[in-house]
């Protein structure tokens with residue numbers, strides 16, 4: 001205990017290397033920006049990918065009713081299986097199954113948000129020291145999770161001039177012996193070491209967040225598409241093991257899932273899509289008229305990216321500078337492009353296209 | 364693409380080393396046991412630590428009402444901060460704050476179950492190659508999580524003959540330069556490199572599961588007790604970074620938390636405790652009368668351990684064998700001790716003490 005006492009005088013507790021490697025670029029950049037809106041103009045925040053935040057994209061009443069029914073049933077308070085209730089996995093399998101790609105409950109793993117789905121998929125496929133290919137531009141979480149796990153990332157390019165088609169040549173050149181998997185859009189599918197053929201095994205990650213507009217509920221899933229049984233040997237068992245570490249999503253949301261998927265009316269989905277489309281067009285048209293700005297029409301994303309020709313804006317030093325001035329003068333808060341690195345243009349802004357009333361104010 | 368084609372003929376996707384290191388002993392042992400109950404006796408399962416499973420320990424109505432109110436409010440569908448809503452963290456801080464150990468919202472991190480709290484606490488304090496000290500007997504998840512992260516574990520002993528006091532001498536002998544933290548009971552507190560003095564910084568992990576009897580809801584928390592500000596330099600920031608990987612618990616449960624903590628009547632907690640106590644006594648008294656069985660009175664646990672003197676049971680080879688025969692003859696399913704290793708006795712059974720009616724059937 002002499003040893004312990006002498007130590008206690010110089011307490012110096014270091015955080016782990018993993019925690020230091022875990023880096024969320026949105027937080028890191030935004031938290032260090034000068035955010036001082038023009039006091040004469042109400043703030044219009046276009047920087048957060050949360051469809052619920054302005055209250056103009058509420059979820060459907062059937063979704064809320066499904067939750068209350070699950071609470072009232074009293075049947076969903078105990079532990080579920082670590083990969084989720086059989087009945088909830090059945091419901092997801094039925095919802096996404098199609099003749100070309102049939103799914104059963106055993107092909108579904110319920111997770112705490114799409115984020116945990118992505119984490120499990122990367123952790124089961126790749127070891128520290130290996131690499132994974134991720135799209136650029138793309139969602140920053142892939143990099144955050146991979147780097148935090150000690151896995152390297154390489155960016156392949158999406159081509160905006162070809163509706164975000166993959167630059168296959170460039171992608172192929174990146175693949176080496178240490179490439180464990182390739183993350184592809186849309187629907188955030190994971191494709192392992194492949195040229196995207198139809199018998200490639202795929203872990204497809206999704207969730208309630210964007211389509212049902214309840215991102216806070218943390219309900220996500222992995223769909224295992226594997227018609228050639230390539231994942232049977234190790235990957236399925238590996239996913240089950242990993243799911244036992246902290247278990248999956250809240251059982252009330254699991255209990256509500258069958259009704260959420262089956263009772264939400266088609267009009268709800270259609271309404272969201274046309275709303276987003278209307279706003280995307282509005283933004284695109286308005287921004288197109290500004291010399292030096294090159295908006296890129298989104299295909300399915302909730303963000304709209306805008307290329308900026310820096311020659312047309314000599315007074316600005318960087319995208320961060322541009323964003324800060326937009327806040328200071330117009331009280332309009334966009335995300336600087338440093339957050340979602342892109343290969344071609346100098347810099348972009350991300351404009352959230354899901355807040356109609358307020359977007360009309362911007363222009 | 365020649366390279367890709369030649370590869371595609373021998374698809375051989377291996378699961379990661381992490382997934383192979385992730386080992387849940389309860390699942391691994393129980394899934395390999397012969398579980399064939401006596402067809403003439405109804406199965407009595409005492410093997411699962413889930414208080415809800417027999418329906419005789421329901422949660423309080425206020426808890427259910429709080430959930431429905433959170434759904435109806437429409438305020439808890441979007442993303443919360445990665446460490447949880449400020450208002451929910453305030454509620455937890457108020458609930459657990461006491462003059463000797465004051466807590467504010469900044470000292471609370473909401474997590475997806477106590478399991479994620481334990482995962483974050485271990486991940487922020489220890490690096491692969493370091494070790495942590497965990498109690499024996501104890502909950503198997505500490506080992507599962509640490510080993511999955513590449514962190515070594517060392518067992519210190521709890522002394523049943525002294526009400527589960529820590530064997531401090533033996534514990535101290537285990538501490539070396541690579542010891543990152545010590546996990547201690549009760550209330551699953553984490554204590555870093557210390558002889559348990561009052562100015563040791565502590566991460567205390569808890570959640571709704573056991574006290575409010577809703578383990579499926581996955582609501583947990585870390586309470587940061589750190590009056591000497593030792594965690595300010597790196598650990599707090601590290602916990603925030605790690606919380607951003609997959610975010611925390613369902614926002615509906617977060618939204619309900621304030622009412623759950625403040626409106627649940629005292630009688631509910633008292634009722635649960637006296638129910639558990641009654642059953643623990645019942646088990647203890649009945650088992651004490653059996654020659655060769657040495658039940659250990661639980662202090663706060665939902666399990667009751669039973670030492671077995673193997674000399675008195677020459678016909679059994681192992682604890683697994685004993686458990687299988689108990690199922691085959693009496694349809695009573697206990698957990699064999701291999702699941703929660705113990706230092707002294709040959710072998711134990713874990714009896715869940717939370718199912719009154721059915722326990723009375725056992726004896």
Ligand SMILES: Cc1ncc(COP(=O)(O)O)c(C=O)c1O
Nearest residue numbers: 049113114115139207209215220
């Ligand atoms: C492409 C993509 N994947 C995953 C996520 C995370 O989803 P969740 O909130 O369900 O974890 C998002 C959220 O913005 C996303 O845009």
Ligand SMILES: Cc1ncc(COP(=O)(O)O)c(C=O)c1O
Nearest residue numbers: 412476477478502570572578583
């Ligand atoms: C001591 C201890 N810690 C943690 C847990 C896990 O709690 P949760 O279900 O909230 O993750 C349990 C559950 O059995 C437990 O007994």
